[in-house]
Amino acid sequence: MGSLDTNPAAYASFAADVDAFRPLDADDVRSYLHKAVDFVYDYYKSVESLPVLPGVEPGYLMRLLQSAPPSSSAPFDITMKELREAVVPGMTHWASPNFFAFFPSTNSAAAIAGELIASAMNTVGFTWQAAPAATELEVLALDWLAQLLRLPTSFMNRTASGRGTGGGVILGTTSEAMLVTLVAARDAALRRSGSNGVAGITRLTVYAADQTHSTFFKACRLAGFDPANIRSIPTGADTDYGLDPAKLLEVMQADADAGLVPTYVCATVGTTSSNAVDPIGAVADVAARFTAWVHVDAAYAGSACICPEFRHHLDGVERVDSISMSPHKWLLTCLDCTCLYVRDTHRLTGSLETNPEYLKNHASESGEVTDLKDMQVGVGRRFRGLKLWMVMRTYGAGKLQEHIRSDVAMARTFEDLVRGDDRFEVVVPRNFALVCFRIRPRGGGGDAMGGGEAAAEKANRELMERLNKTGKAYLAHTVIGGRFVLRFAVGSSLQEEHHVRSAWELIKKTTTDIVGEDK
Amino acid sequence: MGSLDTNPAAYASFAADVDAFRPLDADDVRSYLHKAVDFVYDYYKSVESLPVLPGVEPGYLMRLLQSAPPSSSAPFDITMKELREAVVPGMTHWASPNFFAFFPSTNSAAAIAGELIASAMNTVGFTWQAAPAATELEVLALDWLAQLLRLPTSFMNRTASGRGTGGGVILGTTSEAMLVTLVAARDAALRRSGSNGVAGITRLTVYAADQTHSTFFKACRLAGFDPANIRSIPTGADTDYGLDPAKLLEVMQADADAGLVPTYVCATVGTTSSNAVDPIGAVADVAARFTAWVHVDAAYAGSACICPEFRHHLDGVERVDSISMSPHKWLLTCLDCTCLYVRDTHRLTGSLETNPEYLKNHASESGEVTDLKDMQVGVGRRFRGLKLWMVMRTYGAGKLQEHIRSDVAMARTFEDLVRGDDRFEVVVPRNFALVCFRIRPRGGGGDAMGGGEAAAEKANRELMERLNKTGKAYLAHTVIGGRFVLRFAVGSSLQEEHHVRSAWELIKKTTTDIVGEDK
CATH class of the missing domain: 3.40.640.10 (Type I PLP-dependent aspartate aminotransferase-like (Major domain))
Known part of the structure; x- marks a missing residue:
């Protein structure tokens, strides 16, 4: 960034800054990015232990951070500290291996590196x-x-x-x-x-x-x-x-x-x-x-x-x-x-x-x-093509297919677990890595829309809300053919089979609290 | 990623991979990102010396990289090598301090760090x-x-x-x-x-x-x-x-x-x-x-x-x-x-x-x-809000204003240089950090649309093309009121006043080659 403005008003604001501001100084970039990489490393190492869905109330962040922009600069460590202390606790952790909601936003080392380089080239x-x-x-x-x-x-x-x-x-x-x-x-x-x-x-x-x-x-x-x-x-x-x-x-x-x-x-x-x-x-x-x-x-x-x-x-x-x-x-x-x-x-x-x-x-x-x-x-x-190319170039067709098959295998495992418990039903055939299931209506056919259905909806809503409140799993719902159904979407990139099994244990236990034991 | 698929067809493709594929393994992420950060550091240190506008022909990359996706995985170093050797030479370097085209895509250490973290959280x-x-x-x-x-x-x-x-x-x-x-x-x-x-x-x-x-x-x-x-x-x-x-x-x-x-x-x-x-x-x-x-x-x-x-x-x-x-x-x-x-x-x-x-x-x-x-x-x-917040949080209003004023001051410097050479004219008032100028038509009023104008357009097109071919500057053109005009946009984030002055020297010298010396 070039010479100082000679306009006196502008000059006043420069008085405290003897050195010119270099927002893209290579040493600063490296230093900031190393801090960011450390953050990412710690985040992936710890995200499993964070509540997937945070327990914050609307407006929580406005109460933690200042409502006006700062007038002067701050060390980047301050920014990172506020990120850690104010932002992270209010995140829904899509990267958590206990995330089963919506569809997972899968990710990889190669993709993040590609995105970083694209951001720096900024074409x-x-x-x-x-x-x-x-x-x-x-x-x-x-x-x-x-x-x-x-x-x-x-x-x-x-x-x-x-x-x-x-x-x-x-x-x-x-x-x-x-x-x-x-x-x-x-x-x-x-x-x-x-x-x-x-x-x-x-x-x-x-x-x-x-x-x-x-x-x-x-x-x-x-x-x-x-x-x-x-x-x-x-x-x-x-x-x-x-x-x-x-x-x-x-x-x-x-x-x-x-x-x-x-x-x-x-x-x-x-x-x-x-x-x-x-x-x-x-x-x-x-x-x-x-x-x-x-x-x-x-x-x-x-x-x-x-x-x-x-x-x-x-x-x-x-x-x-x-x-x-x-x-x-x-x-x-x-x-x-x-x-x-x-x-x-x-x-x-x-x-x-x-x-x-x-x-x-x-x-x-x-x-x-x-x-x-x-x-x-x-x-x-x-420059979005870079990360997509990097993913295919680095992992190749073989690893990418392995990734898909592993997710589908985990979903099949979950489906089998659901089918093994008479209190539940799988509502539609599982085509990929999403299992749509619910607590079955009691005392009547699963397709009836009578009192059994209303009670089933209540029980399934209750199940979802209790699960999500634990912070140990997050799943979302849908309605299929008039029935309230839970969606269990497998595939968050840090997920392994034990996470799926743990979630199932939590679902079973919570269901027992709501509707009792499997007969 | 979880257990292996027990489907035999799938199993075959796993045979070579004893270890499960973990695309977001924290150690891999750190290692890949450190390589990416090194790349970014080297890139910013060297981008000034790269041709701003590359001299590649359409289809050049297809001739350098394989046309089919790889079937198996490769070390990330291979990906980075191909990035350096095949991709970088074909980039238009928006981050170059010699980039004066369009509008600059300004950037900063805080923004890139924010984008990196957002990509990793991937919410x-x-x-x-x-x-x-x-x-x-x-x-x-x-x-x-x-x-x-x-x-x-x-x-x-x-x-x-x-x-x-x-x-x-x-x-x-x-x-x-x-x-x-x-x-x-x-x-x-x-x-x-x-x-x-x-x-x-x-x-x-x-x-x-x-x-x-x-x-x-x-x-x-x-x-x-x-x-x-x-x-x-x-x-x-x-x-x-x-x-x-x-x-x-x-x-x-x-x-x-x-x-x-x-x-x-x-x-x-x-x-x-x-x-x-x-x-x-x-x-x-x-x-x-x-x-x-x-x-x-x-x-x-x-x-x-x-x-x-x-x-x-x-x-x-x-x-x-x-x-x-x-x-x-x-x-x-x-x-x-x-x-x-x-x-x-x-x-x-x-x-x-x-x-x-x-x-x-x-x-x-x-x-x-x-x-x-x-x-x-x-x-x-x-999660685009993160980088924008990080920019304001880290630099504060003062540095951001300094950044704007510095760019405007550099543009004013360029404008003064243009005005100081009778061969050129500034075509419209400079409001911000963009200077619209051209080689003046000869032998007639600058506003006339006669033969002088046609020759001026030819000279200015020639100037732009010669400049851009040097790789030492890149600027674009526009047409204002029927006149072909060169746009000199100041503010690429690595730019300093000496880059603006060097570009001006190059413009003067090239103009001399085209239309002769200043009288």
Whole structure:
């Protein structure tokens, strides 16, 4: 940082600082980062003993930290002390091996190192020219992952025969992947339906199973679709809560018959609620009748498809338009990293391209490069490809498959434990590493919605709340087919089988306190 | 990671790995991170000597790295070696002190440390309960920054008198801030204009100066606005390319008279092209006549407003609906960190809220907490508040102001150097740390668009390309009032005054090669 400001007012504030401020001094960076690494080491060593869900009340932090920003600088040790003493006690510890809620945010040494280096380089890769290696490494990492997933080459940036029309981009969230593909599909549908500007938007319809993540319905609203035209197709136990293609066809046909324009179908592989799987190929066949865009949301379970034994869940993917999956969920890559693949990148860039003068350059004009800003919402973008590449480069397909299989094996162990106790039931088939279970209703069929069900809901809520209050486990719930169900999601990266067994012991004991012993 | 899978197919792949794979083993994490820290240290020590803009051709990386993912694991040193040998030579070095392009992505030791710790904790703070401390620290950091900016308390989450209706959220990009506020404004305009569903969207109009970042026009299209209803208000030298409120009024009034619904105005403080400043207060007064939402994009220059001498650029902000600024640009916080403040959070959450069963919890239902997922596009979110808080906590207002003033002083130095050489002209007044200059047209007035202008454009393009090819400086261009102009953006965090002076020497010498000596 350069010379001092000669403005007297500014000078006054410099009086105490004889040395110029160098925020990126290499020795300071090393010193701060070593302190941060020590923190991370201690954190991973101790996180198991911390309450997974903290017992803090809303507003707790405001009472611990000053409400106004400091006017003068402080040693970094003070910052770290406040982190340890005020922030850590209020964290929900996603890294804890006793975390079983939502989906785990898996992580690895290679990913964190990659993120650190990306933060330090701090490039903004909006165009190829602005960061050639960042753009190309992202593209390469996406192509590697496509090969691990055995995606058709039509989704790859580069194949043995050169550049195709397909490609990918790393985004922050699945929601963004949905949004940008919805917008591309919307614009295509407006064009083919002869809309005058956006006037025809009122006729465009979109489709997804009722188990689809709520963020899909939100993305539709963001893109301007009419809430009345967002179809949520009911599912049931008959399809294990997967989308029924016959029902989809019926609804789409009715809309088409009514003069509406079926535009987009979202199919999910591994729903958030219960890990249900929509049949991609059959969905694509139905959608093709209406020229509707098909997107596959495989945010969580996509990672499992790097193992041959799970790959069948993606059968038919060669007939969809786009697919997204998030290595930040189950492929050991810290947040955020959602990979979106499309079969025809021009359909995306046609809706998302911008070309301001200050970003023009020869490489972009040559048409030989991909400017990744044209496949996302924003312009700026982090160097996310580095960590994803580092994960695959360091661990290789073998270790990554081992990681998936180990999690699934632990989930199977938990499932077997649940099945071995008559007080419980597994509510839907376990597809991946999520077990949906509950205390069975007493004195009646498990499917009845009578008094037995109300009591069961009460008991299961009670179980969840007591468990979470112990700080020794954290799990979340869902509702499937009207039933309140506990979700036990295996796979937090520090987790080992003994954590799963300990959690089960705690669940059994707590259940005994609530409903009594197993008969 | 737990027990081995007993499935024989899976077992086969484990045969070579007797030890279970532990991707987050604390010792491995420490070891990998120490290697990464060493890399970062060496990088900052050496980046000055690397070509700022690499001389690589499209596809270079594909030729250096294998095209298929490795099947087995490798020592992390191999990954680091490939990073050093294949990736670094293809990077555009935004961290170089010789980087003068676009806007600098400023950074600091505290920010990188914060990002590292956030990556390791890897929390997903969609709801308060999912990460109480992450939510509260983000809210606190935003309130601190609001105080540094002297924003009215109506934009703060907490004030001395408790929780108000305003608040903020950290997003990834300015584009997302524009998009979510556009959607909120769109929905409000549809409601107040009595639209049947989204049918009324064809009547909604949005406004911005022609200098507004192209991502605004893209965000409008993402949100479903009709391209024909997106008004780009011409600007000129008379307002230094800032938005003229009288012209805005004229266009909005004409639309209203034609039965259209003026919905949203985007004002910019510090445009990307030339750092023009739209007059916020006057724009707000015009927009108020039509109940249109006013958003202020202060992505770059907002940071300067922590200094009293620059704060006047935000005068009138108390009358706008939302403002966003990006500490990842000029407040020493590595990517990504865009702070969005709104005066009424309910107007945002009304359009963005989702409430899936699996995220329901007592804290959310109490209404006492902010679930930040309801103020952004996606659900998942990184713990971005940590690095922003660490920057303010460690450096304090004093050092941050010193940082801004030092950059501005260096830009002033450069400006003086340009003004001291008759071959050049400064094209628009320098408001912050960006100097827009060019080689003057010869043999005629600088404003003439005749042959002198064409030759000047050629000379300036030549100058830029020659400079960038040296690897000793990187700067970008823009077009202002039809003139091709070079942008010299000061402030890369390793930059000192001698780098600015060296760049100027290089510019002078190269210009001499192109157009001859100063007379």
